[in-house]
Amino acid sequence: MLFLTPKDLKRAARWFHALSDETRLQIIERLSDGEQCVCDLTDMLATTQSLLSFHLKTLKEAGILTDRREGRWAYYSLSPEAIEELQQFIGSLKPRGRGPRVSSKRCV
Amino acid sequence: MLFLTPKDLKRAARWFHALSDETRLQIIERLSDGEQCVCDLTDMLATTQSLLSFHLKTLKEAGILTDRREGRWAYYSLSPEAIEELQQFIGSLKPRGRGPRVSSKRCV
DNA sequence: GCCATTCATCAATGAATCTTGATTTGGCTA
């Protein structure tokens, strides 16, 4: 059973929007192996520096990534908390679409 | 460890885009209790008929919902397969951002 | 100080998306 406050809704929508782009999913894919610096991601992902920066910002503002600076390099990694909450959210969707149907009160 | 084919990427991006809207998340929320007809959803969700129809279509085209017609009513429900695949996808993201860092080969 | 490097930010363009209101399609009932 799922109950979302308006705040939950906003946050979840933001998460999913952040994940709704192929380049950003590739970033997630790379970061699922652990922290990476921006320069490596630039090489891996065949994108421009400014565009990558934009996507990283999008993911960071959604709370999915955290960043860390070290000298002139920036390192990004997945936020364990966000991933866990995402897993909980999706996990709470019980797929009972095929089960015994809850008949509607009005449309019968 | 995550490996996404270009096809996977496209599909996942489409899922997440479908989930990136508050109204659509509310639809999901309602449908997680079981199948619902459009007219009930219209009442619950404080939206217009045509807009709801648009959102339902978006979710359906992403493969997240299935629909069924009965007389003049349309019933929508979550697709168990899609939910399961989503759960697998998110589940494969191991949040080891805090663990021992995988040091970069280039940026040190 | 001076320059190169790394990354972030800004402004501008085009594309995709959301939203609205009107129209259409199909099914039911009288």
Added chain:
DNA sequence: TAGCCAAATCAAGATTCATTGATGAATGGC
């Protein structure tokens, strides 16, 4: 058949988003 109802579709406008290229800020080496 005529009329009503549920839902989908369409066209138009508004908004948001992705992308590009140029500029700016911070760091480190010389």
